[in-house]
Amino acid sequence: MSKPGQHVISRLRQMILSGELESGQRLAEIPTAEQLGVSRTPVRIAFRTLEQEGLLTKLSGRGYRVRRVTQAEISGSIEVRGVLEGLAARQAAENTLSKAQTNELRELLKQGDDLFAKGNINEQDLAIYHDMNQRFHQIIIEASLNPAIAEALSRNEHLPFASVSALAFDRNNLTQEYRRFNFAHMHHHAVFDAIHNGQGSRAEAIMREHANATLGYAKTFSQKEENGEKVHVIQSK
Amino acid sequence: MSKPGQHVISRLRQMILSGELESGQRLAEIPTAEQLGVSRTPVRIAFRTLEQEGLLTKLSGRGYRVRRVTQAEISGSIEVRGVLEGLAARQAAENTLSKAQTNELRELLKQGDDLFAKGNINEQDLAIYHDMNQRFHQIIIEASLNPAIAEALSRNEHLPFASVSALAFDRNNLTQEYRRFNFAHMHHHAVFDAIHNGQGSRAEAIMREHANATLGYAKTFSQKEENGEKVHVIQSK
DNA sequence: AATATAAATATTGGATCCAATTTATGCATA
DNA sequence: TATGCATAAATTGGATCCAATATTTATATT
Incomplete structure (x- = not known):
């Protein structure tokens, strides 16, 4: 076409x-x-x-x-994302990461660390984080060697919190956002460690909680939008 | 349209x-x-x-x-189905089954029991089992109150083993098929019990293994087809 | 026989038109 | 004012045509 x-x-x-x-x-x-x-x-x-x-x-x-997207739909999609990415992490741990994948994940982790080392975060940083985050998740899904996961995730493609292609943040409280994304990035470290050491169950549990940790933020942000406050969303094309 | x-x-x-x-x-x-x-x-x-x-x-x-469907795709899809239906069972356990849902699940369990009480199974029985099985799974997904699960499952809709809408069996070995489907039906009992008692983790684990238990059969059947043997598939419309 | 070129054929994407169906509007009546 | 009916407008689904592109076939040359 x-x-x-x-x-x-x-x-x-x-x-x-x-x-x-x-x-x-x-x-x-x-x-x-x-x-x-x-x-x-x-x-x-x-x-x-x-x-x-x-x-x-x-x-x-x-x-x-x-289509209107309800808050319940977003929550449900976050849970679905959790189990799917959890499965991806498990399968990635059960396979062997290629050298290229390992190196790239390490590089991405370092990129994130450099962002947080400054002690604060601005919007430009968050755009960089967004790209890094997306690529990190992508590699894990690729490493699972299970195309059905990406397929199943595709329905969430455009929902904030339920998909890594849409990253929502509150521009008026970047201190909190720093802490939140730093916490998420520590999850990245942990899941890489688990995958690298072939710890499938650990990797799955971390990855699943990584998604579920956004449940509370999704609710908070949804309420902010209902109150007329502007939430900023960085969206991949 | x-x-x-x-x-x-x-x-x-x-x-x-x-x-x-x-x-x-x-x-x-x-x-x-x-x-x-x-x-x-x-x-x-x-x-x-x-x-x-x-x-x-x-x-x-x-x-x-x-599109050609590879054996790896089917296996991957079975795993995805496992985590999604596992999540559905967990969420159904965390919600409260309605009276209508409870009654219908009980009725479906009894239907299955009646099929296996004969000590053997024929193709007509399997068609009945297929309908019962499908409806059983459907109710659990509905009871999860999470539309994202059905959405995510939709991509598996037409794959044997990876979806309850396609049921594959070997017509030439109905004794084995009897044992296999009986085993699966015992899973149905167990997951209903777990859901009914609000045991989310148990329900999830059972349901996930319920799907994963088909992995071996999927491989066996795939090999039969490669050997030119006919495998029969009952397909929902 | 192998290669290159030209011509013919197959195919898709988009535009336009027609018919059927649905919805909205206007008018008449109670 | 409310309701019902008729008419007009909006909308979709399908058919057909045209143009562009890709592929296949035929022909010519080496």
């Missing part, structure tokens, strides 16, 4: 994730096609694709609606 | 799952549209939908191919 088809999918996805298309908002083929300056055909395809990605919900006879 | 659009998706899905469209086979829009007696439009939509379901793989410039 070449332009503008893939372009329409990406564009709409971006508009949903950025909040430009608000949750609950209705989308129909003809107005959307006009807005994006294409015919209905790629829009039709895009709608169905994004529906299958879980970003849109089909209405009967009236287009689609941007 | 009304006919023939939904019809095309279902029809193609059925043709893939039944083996009528063999794994590795190439599909293109125009011949498929002719074969099904529709225009290309619903076929195009169907292809993309089934691609997202994981049943087709897109080729560049030459249509789609029915």
